[in-house]
Amino acid sequence: METTLATFENDVINASMLAPVLVDFWAPWCGPCKTLGPMLEKLEAEAAGKWKLVKVNVDENQELAGHFQVRSIPHVIAFAEGRPVDQFIGVLPEGQLREFLDRLVPAGADAERLSAQAAWAAGNREFAIDTIKAAIALDPGYDDARLDLIEWLIAERRYDEAKEEDKLLSPKTTQGIDARYNALKTELDAADRER
Incomplete structure (x- = not known):
């Protein structure tokens, strides 16, 4: 081109x-x-x-x-x-x-995450969720990708799935210093109280 x-x-x-x-x-x-x-x-x-x-x-x-x-x-x-x-x-x-x-060019899980983020931005939400799950399958300890998934599941009101993913995050992310995690956890807790 x-x-x-x-x-x-x-x-x-x-x-x-x-x-x-x-x-x-x-x-x-x-x-x-x-x-x-x-x-x-x-x-x-x-x-x-x-x-x-x-x-x-x-x-x-x-x-x-x-x-x-x-x-x-x-x-x-x-x-x-x-x-x-x-x-x-x-x-x-x-x-x-x-x-x-x-x-x-990013490889493996990074490439899948970029593809998922592009799909989410384009409004192709189900494909984005499937793709971010593929990234996590390649690297189960990839907390940034898992946070994307939790955020998107919350956006889709799939709270039970988001809570299951939350349990799989590593302690380095969940022990109070990750601002993105803390914001998502607050959203999940609020959704629990509303139900």
């Missing part, structure tokens, strides 16, 4: 809130760009949505290239959660490219 100054915020900044985005600054006359571009496209296809590739033609988007201080191409900048987090200049061998991407 090509982006411009007008579409950059949506294509890169907003999109990187859901999954990492690699921005490939390139130009049609650049020889190394013709090597790197197809490699990135192949890896993006293999990743099946775990990250997204966005291309910026520096000849047509000099303001964007200037903003990101692109002086040599190809220049790739990785964005996550709305901000640049890593970059490289030139063509990396495929093995090094894969290592770069492995550092960028």
Whole structure:
């Protein structure tokens, strides 16, 4: 996907809130760009949505290239959660490219949690709950994911399930210092009193 100054915020900044985005600054006359571009496209296809590739033609988007201080191409900048987090200049061998991407893309339970949070934000609540349960199955001690689940179960008025999940939290979360846990516990207790 090509982006411009007008579409950059949506294509890169907003999109990187859901999954990492690699921005490939390139130009049609650049020889190394013709090597790197197809490699990135192949890896993006293999990743099946775990990250997204966005291309910026520096000849047509000099303001964007200037903003990101692109002086040599190809220049790739990785964005996550709305901000640049890593970059490289030139063509990396495929093995090094894969290592770069492995550092960028969350694996296992973290990936499931991000997917669940995106689904919840999009209003797909049942899918989000199923997905966060998958994250917890991968890492039963993942309290942040379990807190997401408790919060969502409360939002869905599934209090008994939320109380069962509460019992599975680790002591480090439940012993009074986790503000998010304390707020959720207060909600659960209030729901109990109302019933």
